[in-house]
Amino acid sequence: xxxxxxxxxxxxxxxxxxxxxxxxxxxxxxxxxxxxxxxxxxxxxxxxxxxxxxxxxxxxxxxxxxxxxxxxxxxxxxxxxxxxxxxxxxxxxxxxxxxxxxxxxxxxxxxxxxxxxxxxxxxxxxxxxxxxxxxxxxxxxxxxxxxxxxxxxxxxxxxxxxxxxxxxxxxxxxxxxxxxxxxxxxxxxxxxxxxxxxxxxxxxxxxxxxxxxxxxxxxxxxxxxxxxxxxxxxxxxxxxxxxxxxxxxxxxxxxxxxxxxxxxxxxxxxxxxxxxxxxxxxxxxxxxxxxxxxxxxxxxxxxxxxxxxxxxxxxxxxxxxxxxxxxxxxxxxxxxxxxxxxxxxxxxxxxxxxxxxxxxxxxxxxxxxxxxxxxxxxxxxxxxxxxxxxxxxxxxxxxxxxxxxxxxxxxxxxxxxxxxxxxxxxxxxxxxxxxxxxxxxxxxxxxxxxxxxxxxxxxxxxxxxxxxxxxxxxxxxxxxxxxxxxxxxxxxxxxxxxxxxxxxxxxxxxxxxxxxxxxxxxxxxxxx
Ligand code: G4P
Numbered sequence: 001x002x003x004x005x006x007x008x009x010x011x012x013x014x015x016x017x018x019x020x021x022x023x024x025x026x027x028x029x030x031x032x033x034x035x036x037x038x039x040x041x042x043x044x045x046x047x048x049x050x051x052x053x054x055x056x057x058x059x060x061x062x063x064x065x066x067x068x069x070x071x072x073x074x075x076x077x078x079x080x081x082x083x084x085x086x087x088x089x090x091x092x093x094x095x096x097x098x099x100x101x102x103x104x105x106x107x108x109x110x111x112x113x114x115x116x117x118x119x120x121x122x123x124x125x126x127x128x129x130x131x132x133x134x135x136x137x138x139x140x141x142x143x144x145x146x147x148x149x150x151x152x153x154x155x156x157x158x159x160x161x162x163x164x165x166x167x168x169x170x171x172x173x174x175x176x177x178x179x180x181x182x183x184x185x186x187x188x189x190x191x192x193x194x195x196x197x198x199x200x201x202x203x204x205x206x207x208x209x210x211x212x213x214x215x216x217x218x219x220x221x222x223x224x225x226x227x228x229x230x231x232x233x234x235x236x237x238x239x240x241x242x243x244x245x246x247x248x249x250x251x252x253x254x255x256x257x258x259x260x261x262x263x264x265x266x267x268x269x270x271x272x273x274x275x276x277x278x279x280x281x282x283x284x285x286x287x288x289x290x291x292x293x294x295x296x297x298x299x300x301x302x303x304x305x306x307x308x309x310x311x312x313x314x315x316x317x318x319x320x321x322x323x324x325x326x327x328x329x330x331x332x333x334x335x336x337x338x339x340x341x342x343x344x345x346x347x348x349x350x351x352x353x354x355x356x357x358x359x360x361x362x363x364x365x366x367x368x369x370x371x372x373x374x375x376x377x378x379x380x381x382x383x384x385x386x387x388x389x390x391x392x393x394x395x396x397x398x399x400x401x402x403x404x405x406x407x408x409x410x411x412x413x414x415x416x417x418x419x420x421x422x423x424x425x426x427x428x429x430x431x432x433x434x435x436x437x438x439x440x441x442x443x444x445x446x447x448x449x450x451x452x453x454x455x456x457x458x459x460x461x462x463x464x465x466x467x468x469x470x471x472x473x474x475x476x477x478x479x480x481x482x483x484x485x486x487x488x489x490x491x492x493x494x495x496x497x498x499x500x501x502x503x504x505x506x507x508x509x510x511x512x513x514x515x516x517x518x519x520x521x522x523x524x525x526x527x528x
Pocket of ligand 1: 018019020021022026139143257258
C-alpha cells in the first residue's frame with residue numbers, strides 16, 4: 001500500500017468521559033466490531049476503584065493494565081483505528097490532557113441520566129481550545145434519563161458546543177425501542193424479548209409513511225415525527241468542514257452495554273473522522289505526508305518491572321515512516337538514537353514492528369533519555385508544541401527521609417517528573433524542593449514508587465499554595481518587575497525548565513498581585 005494510502009486510512013482518537021459514563025464499555029464494543037477481541041469483558045477497566053487510595057497493590061495493578069490498554073489498535077473496513085486510552089480519574093487528568101495532544105479526534109461519552117459532568121467539562125474544554133473534532137455519544141438509553149432535547153441543550157450550554165444530531169432515540173428506558181439514524185435514514189429496533197439484540201433495520205427515507213406505526217406503534221411514531229421535525233428546524237445539517245474544524249459536533253444516542261447505536265457511531269466515525277492532521281512545531285507546521293520521519297513523546301511508562309529499569313516512551317508519529325534500527329535525532333539532546341525493538345500495539349498486545357506510519361503510536365524502550373514532549377526527527381531541529389504543564393492543585397515540600405539515599409531520591413524524583421507524574425518546583429529563596437500534583441493520590445504514588453523502585457524514602461510537609469502561575473513580564477528590566485521579584489521573593493520558584501513561577505496562596509492574593517503589577521502576566525499553564 002502506498003504511503004499516502006497508509007496515512008489516509010488511519011484514525012487515531014481518544015474517548016473521553018466522566019468516570020462511569022461508559023468509556024470502557026464503548027471501547028470494548030468497538031474492539032468487538034473490529035474483531036480485535038472475541039468476547040465482552042476482555043478490556044479491563046483501569047479505573048482507580050473508590051477507597052483504593054491507600055491500596056498500593058491496586059495502584060500497581062492499575063499501572064500494569066494501563067500499559068496494556070494505552071493504545072488499542074484494530075482494523076475495521078480497511079481503516080486502521082488507534083484508540084488512545086485516557087484515564088477518567090480526575091487525579092490523572094494531566095495524563096489525559098497530554099494524551100489529547102496525540103489524538104486527531106475524540107468521542108465524548110455522556111451518561112443520559114447524569115448529563116454533562118465535571119470531568120467531561122474540563123476535558124472538552126481542552127479539546128475545544130485545540131479545535132479537536134469531537135463526536136458526542138449519549139449512552140445508557142436503556143435507562144431512564146433526561147429528555148433528549150434537554151440534553152442537547154445542556155451539551156451546547158455547558159460544553160460550549162454546537163451540536164448536530166445524527167441519530168435520535170425512539171423512547172427511553174423501559175420504552176426504549178431503538179434509534180432513528182438520520183445519517184443513513186433508517187430505523188434500528190431492539191429485539192422484543194430483551195434489549196440485547198438488534199431485531200431489524202428498516203430503511204425509512206420518509207417518516208410520514210404509515211408503516212412507521214406498524215413498527216413502533218402510534219404513540220412512538222407520532223413523537224418521533226415531531227422530534228425529527230424539531231431536529232431539522234433547530235439544528236444544522238452535518239457539515240464535514242465544520243466538524244473537522246471543531247465548530248460542529250455530531251451527536252449519537254445509544255447504549256454501549258447493549259451494543260446499541262455503537263455500529264452507527266463507528267460506521268459514521270470512520271467516514272467523517274479525520275486522518276492524521278498536520279502538527280505545529282515551534283519552527284513550522286509539519287504535514288503527515290512529508291517524507292521524513294518526525295514524532296513526539298506524549299506518554300512515558302516506567303519501571304513496570306522494578307528489577308529492570310525499563311521505561312516505555314510512547315511516540316506519536318507525525319510525518320514520514322518510522323523504521324526499526326534507523327538512527328533518529330533526539331532533538332533536545334542533539335543525539336542520534338536507534339531502536340531495535342519498537343513496539344506497535346494491536347488490540348491489547350504489543351509486538352515489534354519494522355515500520356509505522358503517521359497516526360500510529362510506537363512504544364520505544366528507553367533507559368532514561370526521554371521526557372514528555374521530546375521530539376524525534378530524521379535530522380531537522382524541530383520542537384513540537386502543545387504539551388503545556390497546567391498549574392497543579394496540591395503542593396507539598398518533599399524532604400529526604402534517609403540521608404544515605406539522597407542520590408537515589410534525586411534520581412527517582414527526576415525520572416518520575418520526566419514521566420509526568422507530578423511537577424517539581426525549586427523555591428528561589430531557599431532552594432527547597434516542592435512537588436505539585438493534580439490530585440492528592442499522586443503524593444502516595446510518588447512515595448511508594450520512590451521506595452520500591454529507587455530505594456529512597458521521602459517525607460512531605462505542607463505548603464500552602466493555591467495556584468502556581470507562570471510569570472511573563474512585559475519587560476524584565478523595568479522597576480515594576482524588579483519590585484515584584486523583591487516583594488514576592490518568598491513566593492517564587494522555578495519549574496523543571498527553569499521558568500519562573502509565582503506561588504499564590506489564595507485567589508485573593510493572586511488578584512491583588514495582578515492589580516499591583518499590571519505589566520506582568522500570570523499564566524495558569526506553562527505554554528502561553
Ligand atoms: P467508564 O469506563 O466510563 O468509567 O465506565 P464503564 O464502561 O466502566 O461503565 C460504568 C458502568 O456503566 C458499568 O457498570 C457499565 O456496565 C455500565 N454501563 C455502560 N454502558 C451502559 C449502558 O449502555 N447501559 C447501562 N444500563 N449501563 C451501562 P458497573 O456496574 O459499574 O460495572 P460492571 O460491574 O457492569 O462492570
